[in-house]
Every structure is written in C-alpha cells, then in structure tokens.
Amino acid sequence: MTAATEPQELLVKLLDxxxxxxxxxxxxxxxxxSPMLIPESTLHVMSSFADCDEVLRHPDSCSDRLKSTAAxxxxxxxxxxxPxxxxxxxxxxxxxxxxxxKLVSKAFSPRxxxxxxxxxxxxxxxxxxxxAQTSEFDAIEQLAHPLPVAVICRLLGVPIEDEAQFSSASxxxxxxxxxxATFTGEPQGLEERLKAGMWLRGYLRDLLERRRAAPRDDLMSGLIAVEESGDQLTEEEIVATCNLLLIAGHETTVNLIANAILxxxxxxxHWTALxxxxxxxxxxxxxxxxxDPPVQLVSRVAGADMQIGETRIPKGDIMMLLLAAAHxxxxxxxxxxxxxPTRNPIRHLAFGHGPHFCLGAPLARMEAAVALTAVTRRFPHARLAAEPIYKPHVTLRGMARLDVAV
Incomplete structure (x- = not known):
C-alpha cells in the first residue's frame, strides 16, 4: 500500500x-x-473532535452540496x-x-x-x-422501530397503516x-434510490391533497395553511420538508434506542442500575x-476559504466529518x-452544532428516556440472546435485528 493510496483505502474500509x-x-x-486529504475529490476528512466541532460551528460551513466544486x-x-x-x-x-x-420548529417545541x-x-x-408474552423478543421490531414511527406519523399526519410502505422506501x-460516490467515485444503488424517492414524494403529494380537502391538527395541514396564506412556501417545499422529517424523524431515534439497549x-x-x-x-x-452515535458522519462544504486547525480548506471543497471517530x-x-454513563462531562456532536442543530433532539431524548426506563424496569434480568444483525447503512448505522431474552 502506497502512501498516496492509503487514505482512500482506509475510507473504503468503512464501506465494507x-x-x-x-x-x-x-x-x-x-x-x-486526521485530517486526511483526497485531492482528486477535493475532499477533506476530519475525525478529531476539535476539527469536527470547529467545522460545525464555523459561519462559512455550508450544507448545500450544490455549492461544492464537485457538484x-x-x-x-x-x-x-x-434528481x-x-x-x-x-x-x-x-x-x-x-x-x-422556523415554520417546522413549532411542531417540536418543548410544550x-x-x-x-x-x-x-x-x-x-x-x-x-x-x-412480555414470549421468552425472547426483537428489540428493533417490537420497540425501537414502532415507537418513533408512530410518533413522527402522528406529528406529520401520515397514516400509520401506510408504515410498511414508507419505511421500506426510507x-x-x-x-x-x-x-x-465520495469515497470510491462509484455510486451504489442509485436506480433503486431514485425509484424509492420518487414513490415517497408522490405518496406525500397525494397525502397533501387529502389534507387540503380535509385539514387536521398536524404539521402537514399547518404547512398547507402557511402556503395558502402566501408566506413564501411552495408545495415542493412542503413535500421536501415532510419527506425529510419522515425519514430523519424515525431512522435516527430507532438507532439511539437500540444502541442504548445493546x-x-x-x-x-448499567441495565441493572437504570x-x-x-x-x-x-x-x-x-x-x-x-x-455509538446514530449518525456516524456528516458533511459540509466550504462556502469560502477556511482555516480549520492547521488545515486550509479552499472554497468549494467538501469536509467529511467522522463524528463516530471524533467521539x-x-x-x-x-x-x-x-x-x-458516569463520566463527567459527556461531550458529543451527535445532534450537530450551530444553525443545523437537530430540531428533533428534545423529542428523541424523551422517546429514548421513556423506552429505556420502561424496558429495563419491565425486564430487569434481560440478556442478549444473539449477536445483533446490522443494516447496510454507513451514515445512519443501525441494527436490523436485536434479540433480547427476557
């Protein structure tokens, strides 16, 4: 392995x-x-806590990938x-x-x-x-997944009976x-994602029309009311917002609850203590x-020439932040x-920093607290029944199955 290829080969290992x-x-x-540079991709990989923290807080860090040189x-x-x-x-x-x-934040207020x-x-x-009706249960299928899905469906106004369809697309x-594509130059599963993405947006557009005809006390109906009042909100923005919340609103919380159980x-x-x-x-x-963060990495684009630690980042370069390494x-x-859990302080970047700090952080923490206190109290002698099975995801790394003997 040569010095020139070693950084990229290390990154490819994460995809294995x-x-x-x-x-x-x-x-x-x-x-x-850290930090590592992949020149041909105009990519800087940051994995120290100090560098990741600084990028997330920096006023010139952008989230719009269209601002990158590669895009x-x-x-x-x-x-x-x-697409x-x-x-x-x-x-x-x-x-x-x-x-x-600002329009969405009302649905996630402390009240x-x-x-x-x-x-x-x-x-x-x-x-x-x-x-409790059996001697063993799958903590993903029977707790960590259905809870956040039901909550986000209720907030958005998405029928829970459609869960199987949109969870598959999600x-x-x-x-x-x-x-x-960033690490290897070769995208994977693009056609399948396009199909799933188009289906989910079509589903949300159909649901939007139903909510126009019969509004309810939910976020989608609230966003329609804003749009109809002429407050600079388009139908495409409503669909994109609901699409984001539907996916991000349950995938990450599933991982948080399951990772804590494991x-x-x-x-x-710690199970006994809780x-x-x-x-x-x-x-x-x-x-x-x-x-074991639910979101293992995020990216930002340099909106201007930046200095992060001792590294100069030219405008348009991508900064990949490996949060799981930084932690x-x-x-x-x-x-x-x-x-x-007794360490003090406990510092992490799991919810980000700055203007993109996770809107759903209070809700995720509350859901996890209720689920974890209840499952440990109900099953004080629970044990791991088998090694967990993981989904293929790298960024939103999480389990597909977690068998617990009770």
Whole structure:
C-alpha cells in the first residue's frame, strides 16, 4: 500500500459490510491520520473532535452540496444534481434553511414534546406488554422501530397503516446518505434510490391533497395553511420538508434506542442500575450518543476559504466529518472506547452544532428516556440472546435485528 493510496483505502474500509458490527477500529486508524486529504475529490476528512466541532460551528460551513466544486463540475458535465427536486431544509443554507426551519420548529417545541409524553408512555407499555408474552423478543421490531414511527406519523399526519410502505422506501433512501460516490467515485444503488424517492414524494403529494380537502391538527395541514396564506412556501417545499422529517424523524431515534439497549446489555451493571433508578436515563442516553452515535458522519462544504486547525480548506471543497471517530478521540475524554454513563462531562456532536442543530433532539431524548426506563424496569434480568444483525447503512448505522431474552 502506497502512501498516496492509503487514505482512500482506509475510507473504503468503512464501506465494507464486514466492518458494520464494529467500525471503530477503522475509525481509530483514520483518527490517527486526521485530517486526511483526497485531492482528486477535493475532499477533506476530519475525525478529531476539535476539527469536527470547529467545522460545525464555523459561519462559512455550508450544507448545500450544490455549492461544492464537485457538484458544479457535475452540473457542467450535464448531470442532474438534484434528481428528487427541492431538498429538505437540512441540506439548505440560510435564508431558505432559516425560513423553513422556523415554520417546522413549532411542531417540536418543548410544550408539544412534553404533551406527547403520556401517549408515548402508553405506547411503550403496550409494546412491552406484547414483548412480555414470549421468552425472547426483537428489540428493533417490537420497540425501537414502532415507537418513533408512530410518533413522527402522528406529528406529520401520515397514516400509520401506510408504515410498511414508507419505511421500506426510507430504508433505501437512507443509504443515499452513505459516501460511496465520495469515497470510491462509484455510486451504489442509485436506480433503486431514485425509484424509492420518487414513490415517497408522490405518496406525500397525494397525502397533501387529502389534507387540503380535509385539514387536521398536524404539521402537514399547518404547512398547507402557511402556503395558502402566501408566506413564501411552495408545495415542493412542503413535500421536501415532510419527506425529510419522515425519514430523519424515525431512522435516527430507532438507532439511539437500540444502541442504548445493546450497550447496556453488554455492560449489565448499567441495565441493572437504570432498572432501579430512572434518573440515570439522561446519562445513559448522552453516553450512547457519544459511544455509538446514530449518525456516524456528516458533511459540509466550504462556502469560502477556511482555516480549520492547521488545515486550509479552499472554497468549494467538501469536509467529511467522522463524528463516530471524533467521539472516541482521546483528546476528548479518558477511556474513549469504554461505555461509561458516569463520566463527567459527556461531550458529543451527535445532534450537530450551530444553525443545523437537530430540531428533533428534545423529542428523541424523551422517546429514548421513556423506552429505556420502561424496558429495563419491565425486564430487569434481560440478556442478549444473539449477536445483533446490522443494516447496510454507513451514515445512519443501525441494527436490523436485536434479540433480547427476557
């Protein structure tokens, strides 16, 4: 392996399905070489906590990939940079990002989140009642997945009976966040993602028409009312926003709940402690977000020439931030590879920083707290029944199955 090819070969290792159950040794190798530059891709890979933190906070960091040199080259070559149309606001910059986020943020206010807690508690209890009928249950299928799906459907106004269809599309689209093209130059599954993306947007447009005819007390109906009042909101923006929230609103929370369950089952003292003291839940959640984050990497584009640490980033270059590596940076915390909810402080970048800080963070934390306190209390002697099975996702790395013996 030559010095010139080694960085890219390390990155390709992250894409190898064999490393999905435990990518952290690869992240450590990359962290040891951070930051890394892939010149032909105008790509800078940041994996130290300090660098990732600085990029997320920097005023010249952009989320719109169209501002990258690579995207502009693709446009010049005649490629369609946005095959699905208008992107969700997560992938936009001010002023559009600011305008759309402000409209959506009301649905995730502390008052709304707090009001959801009794219903979420009832949902969790009902799910665990069913799980308790057998000696073993799949914590993904019977708890971590159905809970956030039901919550986001309720908030948006999406019929829960359609869950199987949009969850299937969501799984395919989540793979579109994986950096196959960035790391290898070869996109994977593009045709399948296009099909899933077009289907989901068509589904949401149909649902939008139904909500126009019969509005309800949900976010989609609220966004329609804003559009009809002439407040600079288009139908495509409503569809893109609902599409983003439907996918991001459950994929990441599923991973958070499941990753916490797995970590505690592998470190039984914390399962036992939480079953006896619900006040430990916040630390369990924050340490899970650090130790095994639901979102393993994000990217930004340099909107101007930037200086990050000792690295100069030219305008238009892409910065790939390996959050999962940054969270295990020895400069951040002692014993970074240990799951230790008693550490103080617990610092992480799982919800980002700056204007793109995760809108759903309070809701995700609350859902996880209710689910984790309930499952440990209901099954104080639970144990891992089999090694988990992981989905193919790299960015939104998570489990497809997690068997728990009760």
């Amino acid at each position: 399905p064999a490393n999905r159950p435990n990518p952290y040794p690869v992240y450590r190798q990359i962290l040891d070489r 502009q080259r693709a446009v010049e070559a005649g490629e369609q940079p946005r 699905f149309g208008t992107p969700g606001f997560l992938f936009l910059d001010p002023p559009d990002h600011t305008r759309l986020r 709304v989140v707090k009001a959801l807690e009794p219903d979420i508690t009832t949902m969790v209890d009902d799910l665990l009642d069913k799980a 799984t395919v689209l989540a793979q579109g966040l994986d950096p196959f 970590a505690m089952l592998r470190h039984r003292e 079953s006896a003291d619900r006040d430990l839940a916040p630390n369990i959640i924050e340490e899970t977000l650090r130790y 295990r940076d020895p400069e951040l915390t002692e014993r970074p590879n240990d799951f230790d």
